[in-house]
Amino acid sequence: MSHHHLTREDRESIVVGLRVGLSLSEMAKHLGRHRSILSREVHRNGGPSGYSGVKAQNRYQAVRQGCRRSLKVADPAIKEALRLGMERHWPRNR
Template sequence: MPGDRLTAEDRRRIAEGLAAGLTYAEIARRLGRSRSTVTREIARNGGPHGYQAARAQHTTSWRARRRKRTPHTDVPHTTDNRDVRTAREFEEQFVAMMIETGLAPMTARVLAALFLSEGGSLTAAELVQHLRVSPATISNAIKWLEQREMVVREREARRVRYFVDVDVWYHTWAASARAMAIWADTTRHGAGIFGTDTPTGDRLRTTSQFFELLGHDMAQAAEHWRQTLSMQRQR
């Protein structure tokens, strides 16, 4: 039924649909599910290139067992119960690193909290309690992360839980590669307008060459990682 949780058979059909090159919308129609349900399922379990039905089923079962066994807390924690102060210190270091490399402070704090939580997920209320900020502040940070496919959401009864996407870094890197391609195309167009025999045109041409090469290398690196991760999951 559309309102029920996905079954092992549903996941097998999703994997078959991806292998056949079907769109998410077509897979959803064949399952009688919403497109958002299929999209979240694939995003949380390896993405379109790394999705495996058996692994997705196992991971979902593990999450369900863990939730029953261990209540969620607002403090990111580790499975070996390391000192909370040490975990907090690392969280601050993790946040500082992300801010230094370009992420907005609150977005970095939200991503770090999700990333360091035991299950890689927290509700909005848990994020509010942990970070001691308003729900609106959490919502804005989550929106930015969702737009870049860095987190996904799943509804649990009357609340929404946010998960760090298993392919978060692949998506981020691939998005950066696409941005480089846009820069390359735009500056190449500008070089044609101004003429490469002019200082402005020459500057635009050189910029275009730089971003074209950088984007190509980034796309290759992202694909190499995807293939490596896929092989690791098959072992």
């Protein structure tokens, strides 16, 4: 079973599976995922009757983009303190 994030295609398959009445276990087996992953995905994004693969994918991408944003610090003293602290904890030459 895969331990990677659900793809757009996975989410489209979930939409189709829900429409035709497949159980989460059947869909999970088809996708090679654990049933609990699909259960959390469906309930987090509208439940069995309101699940939208497009909205779920957009939400996932928005969260991922939020994780990648860099920290903007205007005060040079704070910026330098952060840089030094990061270098102390995560030196570049490991």
